Amino acid sequence: MKDSRLNTRLLLATDSLDWVMNRTIKQSLSLKNATPLSVESDENAIPSKPIETLYIHIPFCHTLCRFCSFHKVKFSEPLAREYFVALRQEIREVIAKGYRFNRVYIGGGTTTILEDELIKTIEMIKGLTPIREVSCESDPIYFKEGNPQLLNGLVDRMSIGVQSFDDKILKASGRFEKFGSGLEQADYVARAIALIPTVNLDMMYGFKTQTPESVHWDLKQTLRLKPDQITTYPLTIGIGKNRKKAGSLAGDPHALWPQFLAVKKALSGRYLMEFPWTFSRNFGQAVENKYVLDGEDCFGVGSGAFGRFGEQFRISSFDIQDYIQLIKQQQSGTCYTKQIESSALLQHHLMIMMGHGRLDNSVFYQHTGKTLWQAFPLEMSYLIGAGAIKKDGSQYVTTEQGQFIGLKMFTGFLSGMDYLREQARDLPLMHQELSAEIV
Ligand SMILES: C[S@@+](CC[C@H](N)C(=O)[O-])C[C@H]1O[C@@H](n2cnc3c(N)ncnc32)[C@H](O)[C@@H]1O
Numbered sequence: 016m017k018d019s020r021l022n023t024r025l026l027l028a029t030d031s032l033d034w035v036m037n038r039t040i041k042q043s044l045s046l047k048n049a050t051p052l053s054v055e056s057d058e059n060a061i062p063s064k065p066i067e068t069l070y071i072h073i074p075f076c077h078t079l080c081r082f083c084s085f086h087k088v089k090f091s092e093p094l095a096r097e098y099f100v101a102l103r104q105e106i107r108e109v110i111a112k113g114y115r116f117n118r119v120y121i122g123g124g125t126t127t128i129l130e131d132e133l134i135k136t137i138e139m140i141k142g143l144t145p146i147r148e149v150s151c152e153s154d155p156i157y158f159k160e161g162n163p164q165l166l167n168g169l170v171d172r173m174s175i176g177v178q179s180f181d182d183k184i185l186k187a188s189g190r191f192e193k194f195g196s197g198l199e200q201a202d203y204v205a206r207a208i209a210l211i212p213t214v215n216l217d218m219m220y221g222f223k224t225q226t227p228e229s230v231h232w233d234l235k236q237t238l239r240l241k242p243d244q245i246t247t248y249p250l251t252i253g254i255g256k257n258r259k260k261a262g263s264l265a266g267d268p269h270a271l272w273p274q275f276l277a278v279k280k281a282l283s284g285r286y287l288m289e290f291p292w293t294f295s296r297n298f299g300q301a302v303e304n305k306y307v308l309d310g311e312d313c314f315g316v317g318s319g320a321f322g323r324f325g326e327q328f329r330i331s332s333f334d335i336q337d338y339i340q341l342i343k344q345q346q347s348g349t350c351y352t353k354q355i356e357s358s359a360l361l362q363h364h365l366m367i368m369m370g371h372g373r374l375d376n377s378v379f380y381q382h383t384g385k386t387l388w389q390a391f392p393l394e395m396s397y398l399i400g401a402g403a404i405k406k407d408g409s410q411y412v413t414t415e416q417g418q419f420i421g422l423k424m425f426t427g428f429l430s431g432m433d434y435l436r437e438q439a440r441d442l443p444l445m446h447q448e449l450s451a452e453i454v
């Protein structure tokens with residue numbers, strides 16, 4: 016089929032996918048039926064084997080970037096110190112209850128905003144329970160202004176948000192004043208790569224001023240630094256209130272396809288595509304993909320953390336004072352749970368399989384007791400019709416168009432997480448006195 020016809024078919028398919036995903040997210044991720052956590056059911060939920068990831072959220076930033084809808088407030092040192100004390104208490108209690116974890120992932124916000132508190136927290140965890148790997152998010156300026164050598168032996172992997180080396184984009188998103196020019200940030204990132212065992216760089220595309228050529232240029236700057244992993248996020252604009260703010264920075268959604276091809280072209284040969292949004296350095300064999308949302312179980316601690324294990328979402332208080340007071344009273348930091356519908360779990364599997372590039376009927380059947388066609392009659396027809404998957408023996412593999420559709424599904428998933436955060440901010444506070452003050 017001619018390229019232009021293929022492209023038109025793909026763009027029509029992704030437009031309808033965007034529409035369907037927005038509707039499904041609103042239905043399946045509504046928190047209207049979220050229920051307050053009950054202590055008994057919480058204690059019964061402790062799994063006998065380790066949960067894959069303990070996610071720790073640090074909700075403070077010095078200034079706020081225009082595109083970001085993650086949970087964070089402007090930094091205040093006294094509040095942040097009080098927060099870290101509560102956070103450590105929550106972690107101690109969770110471990111004392113019997114929860115065990117393979118990995119720790121510390122995300123933000125700005126995780127390194129109080130380096131001494133971060134170090135104390137990681138040391139405490141390592142003293143309480145064996146942990147295979149500690150992964151931590153960071154921004155580039157930490158490697159100029161902080162003392163990252165103090166994290167030696169404590170942090171195995173750093174995921175550093177660069178987003179772009181293009182000063183125009185850094186200025187538009189509010190990151191130039193904060194973290195320096197693209198050239199300066201490249202210098203800080205080089206220091207990180209020399210110091211930390213595994214470094215991932217987060218890059219973004221889909222901004223208004225970006226073109227396939229500028230995305231290619233950006234990725235070439237990234238390649239020069241030789242990070243172990245590169246994550247390339249399309250700018251997510253969400254489906255709720257954040258949509259307006261992030262949306263003012265976003266380009267035409269149809270511009271994402273040529274930009275995705277530019278990302279692949281820039282990285283091909285030297286990096287392996289693990290997912291259409293994650294690339295690992297090509298040492299001849301794939302680096303283990305450690306992305307926290309791989310669909311593995313995750314237990315969240317701290318204000319604004321989400322957890323997901325089994326068939327439940329667990330949501331911690333999004334109000335920092337409420338969170339601190341709850342922990343002081345030895346109540347759980349997790350306040351609400353939401354049952355995940357089986358159809359939403361299946362959709363998540365489909366996204367991960369599309370991301371992996373392979374829809375394997377027998378593996379899927381072993382996992383769910385259904386064939387792909389039983390679970391996804393409409394979706395399979397749509398994917399075949401859109402030229403996204405083709406038959407390969409007993410399985411289906413994704414085409415390049417299918418990789419892009421997998422990427423769009425992943426952006427839909429990120430929008431869903433934005434939507435959950437947005438609703439979680441409006442859930443009633445759990446701490447009695449604070450909620451009485453508000454009423
Ligand atoms: C929430 S930040 C935390 C790390 C650190 N504070 C930073 O700014 O680099 C983690 C990553 O989320 C991604 N992110 C934030 N908002 C996003 C959005 N609207 N669309 C896509 N990715 C986003 C960015 O790539 C960022 O590096």
Ligand code: SF4
Binds near residue numbers: 075076125
């Ligand atoms: S992108 Fe990072 S630095 Fe910017 S507001 Fe979000 S968490 Fe803070």
